[in-house]
Amino acid sequence: MAEEKVDTTEYWKANVRLIVGCLAVWAFVSYGCAILFRPLLAGIPVGGTDLGFWFAQQGSILTFICLIFFYAWRMNKLDKKFGLGE
Numbered sequence: 001m002a003e004e005k006v007d008t009t010e011y012w013k014a015n016v017r018l019i020v021g022c023l024a025v026w027a028f029v030s031y032g033c034a035i036l037f038r039p040l041l042a043g044i045p046v047g048g049t050d051l052g053f054w055f056a057q058q059g060s061i062l063t064f065i066c067l068i069f070f071y072a073w074r075m076n077k078l079d080k081k082f083g084l085g086e
Contacts, residue, residue: 030060
């Protein structure tokens with residue numbers, strides 16, 4: 001049974017690109033929306049409080065959980081693309 005040679009360089013480039021993209025989204029939501037842009041978001045009401053406070057308390061956590069599922073989904077597709085699927 002012959003094994004296919006996997007291009008590990010391209011696989012890891014795609015993997016790192018995905019990780020960096022997820023971290024950029026998480027950092028923007030956690031630090032950008034919750035801290036840096038909070039004064040701009042203060043006038044938008046959400047659930048009895050302002051949007052900046054909501055991002056600091058709930059939004060960054062929910063975004064992180066969504067990113068976990070997104071990362072798992074994309075990594076499964078990436079693994080299949082490079083022949084590393086389960």
